[in-house]
Structures are given as C-alpha cells and as structure tokens.
Amino acid sequence: MTHKQKQLIQKLIDTRSLTTEEYTQLIQAQDTKMRAYLAGIARKIADQVYGKTVFIRGLIEISNICKNDCLYCGIRAGNKDCMRYRLTPDEILTCIHEGYRLGFRTFVMQGGEDAWFTDAILCDLLKTIKKQYPDCAVTLSLGERGEESYRNLRMAGADRYLLRHETADKPHYQQLHPKEMSFDTRMDCLQSLKQLGYQVGCGFMVQSPYQTAEHIAKDLKFIETFQPDMCGIGPFIPHKDTPFYNQMAGTLEMTCFLLSIVRIIHPYVLLPATTALGSIDAQGREKGVLSGANVVMPNLSPANVRDKYMLYNNKLSSGPEAAQNLQELKQRMAAIGYEVVVARGDVKR
Numbered sequence: 292m293t294h295k296q297k298q299l300i301q302k303l304i305d306t307r308s309l310t311t312e313e314y315t316q317l318i319q320a321q322d323t324k325m326r327a328y329l330a331g332i333a334r335k336i337a338d339q340v341y342g343k344t345v346f347i348r349g350l351i352e353i354s355n356i357c358k359n360d361c362l363y364c365g366i367r368a369g370n371k372d373c374m375r376y377r378l379t380p381d382e383i384l385t386c387i388h389e390g391y392r393l394g395f396r397t398f399v400m401q402g403g404e405d406a407w408f409t410d411a412i413l414c415d416l417l418k419t420i421k422k423q424y425p426d427c428a429v430t431l432s433l434g435e436r437g438e439e440s441y442r443n444l445r446m447a448g449a450d451r452y453l454l455r456h457e458t459a460d461k462p463h464y465q466q467l468h469p470k471e472m473s474f475d476t477r478m479d480c481l482q483s484l485k486q487l488g489y490q491v492g493c494g495f496m497v498q499s500p501y502q503t504a505e506h507i508a509k510d511l512k513f514i515e516t517f518q519p520d521m522c523g524i525g526p527f528i529p530h531k532d533t534p535f536y537n538q539m540a541g542t543l544e545m546t547c548f549l550l551s552i553v554r555i556i557h558p559y560v561l562l563p564a565t566t567a568l569g570s571i572d573a574q575g576r577e578k579g580v581l582s583g584a585n586v587v588m589p590n591l592s593p594a595n596v597r598d599k600y601m602l603y604n605n606k607l608s609s610g611p612e613a614a615q616n617l618q619e620l621k622q623r624m625a626a627i628g629y630e631v632v633v634a635r636g637d638v639k640r
C-alpha cells in the first residue's frame with residue numbers, strides 16, 4: 292500500500308468517515324493486501340461489539356407476486372416465466388413454528404409488493420405471532436408502503452424493517468428501476484421507518500449494472516449518515532429472464548471489501564453474510580463473516596416454494612442455506628471460530 296493509501300485507511304479507522312472522493316479513491320485502489328488488512332480490522336471491531344457470535348434469522352418468502360418491475364429482479368412483474376405463489380397466514384405460522392423449534396428467535400417475512408397482504412391481514416398475523424412467540428423479533432421486508440401502513444404494522448408488533456436503498460445515486464436508481472419508481476419515495480420510506488421506531492435496514496447490490504466507484508462511495512456516505520441498524524450488501528447476480536440477463540455478476544472480493552468498510556464506519560450494524568454472497572462462492576458466508584458480517588439468514592420457506600423465489604440465477608436455498616440444516620451451518624461457523632446463537636439478536640446501541 293502506498294503512503295497515501297495507508298493515511299486514508301488510518302483516517303477511516305480513526306474517524307469512521309471519509310469524504311465521497313476519499314471513498315472513491317479507496318475503492319479504486321483496493322488490492323488483496325488492503326482487503327485482508329481491512330477485513331482483520333473489521334472483524335476485530337465486530338468481535339468487540341458482538342463477540343465471536345453469529346445471529347441467525349429465519350427467512351420466510353411469503354409471496355413472489357410483485358407489482359414492480361425492477362430491472363434486476365427475477366420476480367419482477369414483467370417476468371411471465373415466473374411461477375407465482377403466495378403463502379397463507381396459516382402456512383407462514385407453520386414455518387414460524389418449525390423455525391422456533393429449530394432455534395430461530397427472529398423471523399423475516401419478505402416478499403414482492405403483493406397487494407393481497409393488506410394491513411388488516413398483516414396486522415392480524417403479526418399479533419398472532421407476537422402472542423404465540425413473545426420472545427421473538429419480527430422483521431418485515433415487503434417493499435414500499437405508505438407511512439400509515441408502516442405505522443399500523445409497527446403498532447401490531449413488527450420490530451424491524453428491511454428496505455434496501457439499492458443505490459444512493461438518483462440517476463443510477465433510475466437506471467435500475469422503471470420510471471414508475473422513484474428514488475425520493477424510497478428515501479422517504481426509509482426515513483418514515485426510522486421515525487416510527489423500527490430497527491431499519493438499508494443496503495445495496497454490489498456491482499449492479501452501471502455502478503461506478505463513485506456510486507459505491509455515495510452508498511457508503513449514505514450508510515455513514517443514515518446510520519441504519521442493519522445493512523444488506525450482496526453481489527448483483529443476473530437473472531436469465533430480466534433485461535440484465537447478460538450483465539456480469541458482482542464479485543466476492545468487492546463484496547467482502549465493502550462489508551469490512553461498513554463494519555469499520557458503523558461498528559454496531561447488524562450485517563448479514565447474504566444468500567447472494569453464499570450463491571457466488573461455496574465459502575461465501577464464511578468469508579463474509581471473516582470480513583465483518585455477523586448475521587446469516589437461512590431459508591425457512593416451505594420446501595415446495597423455495598425454488599420459486601428466484602431473485603437471480605442459481606439462488607441457494609439448500610445445504611446450510613436451508614433452516615433445516617442448521618447443524619451444517621453451525622459446524623461451518625464453528626470451523627472459523629464462530630458460534631451460532633439462539634437469540635433475538637437486536638442491534639446494540
């Protein structure tokens with residue numbers, strides 16, 4: 292590393308902040324050595340805050356029906372080759388029951404923007420879950436809804452909400468989404484969620500089409516200022532039935548590098564080693580954890596719908612990615628010195 296690069300990294304560690312220009316320089320200058328160095332520091336910080344533990348979340352993909360047409364996403368409305376499904380509240384409760392037995396204490400309900408899931412239906416479901424499992428946290432990841440809806444869901448018991456900002460650059464946001472979708476709406480949603488007292492997660496795809504180092508620098512700056520409780524960062528992976536079918540996937544190296552930076556600038560963040568990272572590399576989850584991640588989200592959806600929530604090509608849902616194979620995940624984490632714990636795993640403040 293050059294003297295200038297070392298200075299930048301020292302500033303990053305000391306102040307947990309760089310200018311957008313400095314982030315851009317760092318991203319452009321990264322090499323194997325720098326990545327390993329930052330991963331070591333990020334891991335040490337995560338160990339200090341959360342110990343040598345990994346939190347697990349049971350991910351239930353409640354519907355792949357979606358009104359949106361995000362250009363990158365395999366379940367976009369325009370994909371006529373996607374076999375659609377929707378779980379009933381009873382099916383969701385069965386997943387949660389199974390998950391609780393397996394040791395999960397956080398359940399994430401994720402889905403496309405499916406109008407069938409009205410506030411009334413979701414609030415009923417949330418109240419039932421919270422009554423049956425008062426020691427569990429419930430996370431929603433159901434896209435953009437109005438502030439009133441977010442308030443209703445929060446009052447009914449939702450603890451956390453994941454809504455990736457996808458990119459912090461407005462023109463880039465427009466390149467990834469149809470014109471009906473707006474960057475400002477997404478940002479407004481994130482602000483409302485925060486004001487309503489949710490633990491909020493933002494995040495972005497790594498090396499999505501048209502993404503530049505400057506765009507990533509803006510994502511880091513956004514994370515620095517928004518201070519999310521959770522942050523989902525995974526590689527973009529093309530899906531064969533989308534307009535981005537022939538674009539390149541993001542890399543393991545770049546994703547792990549960014550996980551490390553996010554951990555350094557935001558020590559308390561709950562940072563998953565994502566399914567997408569596990570999907571591009573057999574050791575992706577382990578490498579994510581060793582770069583500063585502290586959350587893994589195994590799949591708890593019913594077996595017969597798992598291959599239908601296909602956001603990108605070859606999305607993993609078996610092996611250690613399946614909640615039923617928790618034992619394998621535990622062993623893999625133990626092999627790198629980390630313990631999977633039975634806990635809600637709230638953000639530390």
Ligand code: SAH
Pocket residue numbers: 363364365401402403404432433434435453454455457495496525526527528529530567602603
């Ligand atoms: N409808 C919800 C959930 C979307 S799917 C919402 O809008 O939040 C969850 C995340 O998967 C998205 O936020 C996106 O960042 C990621 N994703 C979608 N397609 C992807 C792809 N092709 N490669 C990698 N990640 C993708």
